[in-house]
Amino acid sequence: MNFAILQFPASNCDQDALHAVKDVLGHSARLLWHKDHSLAGFDAVIIPGGFSYGDYLRTGAIARFSPIMQAVQAFAAQGGPVLGICNGFQILCEAGLLPGALIRNRSLQFRCEHIFLKTVAHDSPVTNQIPEGKLLRVPIAHGEGCYFAEDATLEKLKAGRQILWKYANADGEETDQANPNGSLWNIAGICNETRNVAGLMPHPERASEPVLGSADGRLIFESLVSWLQSKVAKAA
């Protein structure tokens, strides 16, 4: 499989995402500069974390107008899988590819720690290989990761099984204490209605091999690969 990993000015998790996909999973991947226009030949897009455009105005607000984001809009409209991690999630929300917004953490602190991620919908391109009941231990590193959406949007997300991940404690309980940023309903990651665009605040690429302290994040990339492979098999 061939992954495109986008690079904006001040992206800083692009190399980590590249390493996870290329070196850890053994798939081909290439960095694409934000001024590129084409995603031809790519099977999936990863929008990595960072502080694109210095988080000026709002997180992700300026990156969404980059030329490559026009290509991402078209890619997503054709059903291509897109995964936004941290700043990538913020960009996807600003671009209108995912509902809601990410705002300043409730604590006002930049939170940098490992958390437990509970997968609440396993039927998506990025969660299908995560075993039922398995909690993912992955790091977060953000100051603006508090997920907000209007009540009607939240209800729609729930009804459509678009909430993919929630923050939980070590026992899998979605408590307020386990919520590192004040996200409504402990939401850590969601997908769009057609399920091919997903975003999450935690960093699976920073937990993709045992040497990093956890390899749980790998399951998210493996899910994406498995979904792409089954799509190819169906098309054949």
Add this chain to the structure above:
Amino acid sequence: MKAKIIVTPKKAVLDPQGKTVQNALAQMGYQGIGAVHVGKYLEIELPAGDKESWRQQLEQACHKFLSNPVIEDYHLEIE
């Protein structure tokens, strides 16, 4: 001509900055301080021209880019 735009968090959105400033003011001894909302102020210099046309264009820019309607309200003035 100048456009002045004030962007504030929507009332329904958690505003921890506003809350923290409110608490700090109370601690400083300012009695009876109500809710504080921390927002942004943008000033845009415009060439002389049709004010109404600028208003329409900037309303669009506010909606599409300068504010995020999911979490923010804006107030636009041109003078």
